[in-house]
Amino acid sequence: MSTPDTFHRDPARLLPVDPTVRAIALDLYARVADAPIISPHGHVPPSLLVNDEPYADPVALLVTGDHYVTRLLHAGGVDLADLVVGEAGRDARAVWRTLAAHWHRFAGTASGYWIEEELDGVFGITTPLGPETADAIFDEIVTALARPDFRPRALFERFGIELLATTDDPLDDLAEHAALASSGLRGRVVPTFRPDRYLDPDAPAFGDDVERLLGATGRPTDFAGYLGALEERRAHFIGHGAVSADHGIEEPFTVDLDAAEGARLFRAVLAGTADAAERRAFRGHMLVQMARMSVDDGLVMTIHPGVLRNHSTTTHARFGPDTGHDIPVAIEFTRGIRPLLERFGLERDFHLVLFAIDETTYSRELAPLAGFYPSVYLGAPWWFLDAPDAIARHRAAVTETAGFYRSSGFIDDTRAFLSIPARHDTARRVDAGFLARLVAEGRVRLPAAERVMDDLVGDIPRAVFKL
Structure with a gap:
């Protein structure tokens, strides 16, 4: 029995309080409580597992x-x-x-x-x-x-991680992933292609990074060479097991330009003469180019938009990026993503996972987009919103329009390795509670809820991320 000096976790934590609904939820949760963890997007460094210190x-x-x-x-x-x-x-x-x-x-x-x-x-x-x-x-x-x-590798196996995706620079040689692939580790660790710094003219070292990219691949300094260099590096990632390319952007804006205009913008942004509108157009066009490459090579395209990075310039100067002051902003998907979807949204094997921190987009834009386009999937709540109430709000906002099978499965998106099981368990409990309410209200039959519960942690993420 607990005393004031100890606590014990309630087996029914995060589940509905109503006893009838809670009983259904407990049964649904029990089906997946010990299921393997599929983590197709995160930021745990592969060196943690390679070094195993x-x-x-x-x-x-x-x-x-x-x-x-x-x-x-x-x-x-x-x-x-x-x-x-x-x-x-x-x-x-x-x-x-x-x-x-x-x-x-x-x-x-x-x-x-x-x-x-x-x-x-x-x-x-x-x-x-x-x-x-x-x-x-x-x-x-x-x-x-x-x-x-x-040790990290022992914890990896104790946590039951079936797949863990890292996030990696396009010029990474991926030697650590190669080492893990031959190490006998139970479970896959795969890289993720993250090209933001090579696509955004407003990135601090954009020109230098593009020069490094072209130098590493031996490509000429023109738009065709630039695109070819990105394609070559994507192939390198695919050869090391990558399943997706991720894009962390402020604005989900796309524009489909002809080759001549794309080449002109490339010359302007590289020379530093492009104005704000031209830099924005270049970013938008490169998202379309990334989608084209995903159609060609099969990498799942994931987009994490709606965050103003490094809000505190003083903190960024002292401590660098990813130190707690990236702040969400309001965004709009429907018009911004349309040029990309007009060109590739109906492609059979194109998978586009859209994430959002702006909750107002869930029912207004994301669920209708995923409810029509076969290529579009709903990314799980992430970062500020991967919390119990926020996950439940997301399910309530999108399920009536898009159902469960247009979602990605849970994405932990974390650097905090030890928190991965807790985060996935949180999502499983919230989903069990949400499904249990639908069963109790007569909106979903129990056998259907049981299948959905199983698929949310297994077949759905495997299908979305082509595992």
Whole structure:
């Protein structure tokens, strides 16, 4: 029995409170609770599994690099420098104590829920985190991390990961993926082609990056050579198991230009003479070109739009990108994506997965698009929205129009390796609750709900990502 000094996870956590619906949900969840994890988009570095080195400490495991955690601490008054081990003499225990002192700020957040899931589910720690317990929990985690079964590869296999996709620069030689492919690891680790910096004239080093791309492939400095270089690198990724190309953009805007205009814009953006409208047109045209390449080579095209990167210039200057200050903006899909879909939306083997942080697009645009175009799939809520209530809102907004089979399956999209099982379990519980309500209301028969539940973690992501 729990005492005030311990907690135990409720087996029915995140499921509906109504006892009739909860009973149905528990049965649906039980069908998939231990199903393998398919993670076709994320940011775990392959070096973690290649090197298989023990985690240094609880901070390296649960704090460092997890912008869900660091951004909320920063909002509460903690300098990000105080979360860096070694900065100004800070050691890992001091950083951990900082997290514990501010733990009350995480109540009700997805990151707070995931960390408690990890502490209990991975380490068996049932003592609530706080200033009084920080040192004891720190020591317990350190002791566990010294054991072989807490090394990254052992955790990968314990988590039951069937497929893990990383996100990689187009010029990466992918040697680490080759090493993993021949290592005997149970489960696949595949790269993802992420070409944003080579496509966006407003990227800080666009000209230098294009020069590196052309140099690496021996292509001429013209538009045809540029496109050929991108195609060559995509082929390299496919040869190392890649299944998708990902595009993290601010605006889902596309424009289909003729070859002459595309070449003119390429010369202008490379010379630095293109104005804002021309740079925007070039970005939009390159999304169409990426779709063309996906039709040709079979890579699934995923688009993550609607985020203004590096909102705080001061923070970016001090700590670099991906440090918690990328902020969502309102976007529009229907007109912006139309030129791309006019050209390729009806192609039989083209798969386009559209993600959004702007929830207003779900029922107004994304569900109708996925409900018509055979190429379009609904990406799972991501980043700010991969939390229980947000996942449920997404299902409620899109299912009546597009159903379940036009969705991608859950995407964890994380750098925080230890949180992957907790995130997928969260989605499975929310989906079980949503389906259970439909069954209880007589809107879906139980056998159909059981099939959907199974397919959401298996056949659906396998089909969407061509696994």
